[in-house]
Amino acid sequence: MLRAVIQTPLCPLHRAFRQAPRRQLRRIPSCTASRSPALLSCAPWQPGIMAATALKPLIAVCQLTSTPDKEQNFASCSQLIQEAAQRGACLVFLPEAFDFIGSNTQETLSLAESLEGAQIQRYAGLARECGVWLSLGGFHERGEDWASTRRIYNCHLLLDPTGQVMATYRKTHLCDVELEGRVSMKESKFTNPGPEIVPPVSTPAGKVGLAICYDLRFPEISLALTQEGAEILTYPSAFTVTTGSAHWEVLLRARAIETQCYVVAAAQTGKNHERRTSYGHAMVVDPWGCVIAQCQEGPGLCYAEIDLGYLRRIRREMPVCTHRRADLYGRVTVLKKPPPP
Numbered sequence: 001m002l003r004a005v006i007q008t009p010l011c012p013l014h015r016a017f018r019q020a021p022r023r024q025l026r027r028i029p030s031c032t033a034s035r036s037p038a039l040l041s042c043a044p045w046q047p048g049i050m051a052a053t054a055l056k057p058l059i060a061v062c063q064l065t066s067t068p069d070k071e072q073n074f075a076s077c078s079q080l081i082q083e084a085a086q087r088g089a090c091l092v093f094l095p096e097a098f099d100f101i102g103s104n105t106q107e108t109l110s111l112a113e114s115l116e117g118a119q120i121q122r123y124a125g126l127a128r129e130c131g132v133w134l135s136l137g138g139f140h141e142r143g144e145d146w147a148s149t150r151r152i153y154n155c156h157l158l159l160d161p162t163g164q165v166m167a168t169y170r171k172t173h174l175c176d177v178e179l180e181g182r183v184s185m186k187e188s189k190f191t192n193p194g195p196e197i198v199p200p201v202s203t204p205a206g207k208v209g210l211a212i213c214y215d216l217r218f219p220e221i222s223l224a225l226t227q228e229g230a231e232i233l234t235y236p237s238a239f240t241v242t243t244g245s246a247h248w249e250v251l252l253r254a255r256a257i258e259t260q261c262y263v264v265a266a267a268q269t270g271k272n273h274e275r276r277t278s279y280g281h282a283m284v285v286d287p288w289g290c291v292i293a294q295c296q297e298g299p300g301l302c303y304a305e306i307d308l309g310y311l312r313r314i315r316r317e318m319p320v321c322t323h324r325r326a327d328l329y330g331r332v333t334v335l336k337k338p339p340p341p
């Protein structure tokens, strides 16, 4: 079932409400509280309606066609982020390779930057200006071992609205896949696998667990993140058309049903360069497995409200996590790396 999210512009009061930290979200703002001209746009929200519909945090999911042109990609992302912020989203998700998609290995390596470079600074600035959290779902990162390995990391960053990096997760499952005559990917040729799964991060929308694209095929990581408290799992992606049309929605819905989490998947779409096309279908799945938002064809955004009350009800009514038989097949965990000696 596809449930449309009604997209209405928000008045400044509601926008502030949606973007406030969760602990401040107890009171429903009243549009009649102030007569400021800035709030005249509140007219459609009569006090009676407001009392009946407590606003839930709104998230925005981006669909992009990254190319090798970093400037153009930044301009596209920046426009989408601003639009999402204006609509009142508190958290905006960008797909894997939001920074660029190189047309060959050489180009990919030469365009990659470190986390201290200009790109991430610019996104930190955007987070601040727009007052939103940003999931930067797959940055081509020159890590500390760049000089020795000459390989990069596929790094998912989560920024808070002050522009601070709250978490970095480096893709642990690399996509080395050869489907004769259709798909040829060897990510490990230019990417180092990440060393660890990172604990979920608290945001105004819920606790966010970070993964990337091909990780979606490994339910262990989604279970490990859920056991650590995740309420929202993120799979920023750049799926191929062949594998996406066969597996994408099924995998996303399966991860949501198994873990009883919201699953958020920003995506690349369309022709990235001469030899590459991405599947698109950026979407949000609720913890019951229902697709509650999906992008239309081409670059753009879709929105979803996160209802943690609904999530808790599903977990209470069908407590699968307490029915696990770890005695039969073991447990998955987020292994904490030992501190350096």
Ligand SMILES: O=C(O)CNC(=O)[C@H](CS)NC(=O)CCC(=O)C(=O)O
Residues within 6 Å of the ligand: 096, 097, 100, 101, 102, 108, 175, 185, 186, 187, 213, 214, 217, 238, 239, 240, 243, 244
């Ligand atoms: O390298 C870049 O610049 C962007 N990254 C990607 O395109 C990555 C690695 S090649 N793509 C995937 O993981 C596709 C997975 C997929 O399609 C599946 O699991 O079916």
